[in-house]
Amino acid sequence: MAAGRLRRFEHNRFLGARDTMIVYDCDDPAQFAELSERNDVDNLTMRNLISTFGPDALSEASNRGFRPR
Numbered sequence: 001m002a003a004g005r006l007r008r009f010e011h012n013r014f015l016g017a018r019d020t021m022i023v024y025d026c027d028d029p030a031q032f033a034e035l036s037e038r039n040d041v042d043n044l045t046m047r048n049l050i051s052t053f054g055p056d057a058l059s060e061a062s063n064r065g066f067r068p069r
Contacts, residue, residue, distance in 0.1 A: 004032050016051035016066040017044055023061040024069050031069050
């Protein structure tokens with residue numbers, strides 16, 4: 001069961017922060033909490049600094065240069 005999702009990204013498990021090139025797994029409670037905090041503090045969503053991946057997979061995030069958390 002999913003730990004949570006950011007608004008506008010409810011259907012995405014993996015989200016990347018473009019400013020750090022780190023991908024977060026939203027099904028991991030610790031990673032989701034860290035991403036949520038960063039989003040609250042740094043306004044990642046409002047600044048268009050969140051990336052999604054198609055397919056929604058860690059391997060696709062890696063193909064785009066993101067590193068896992």
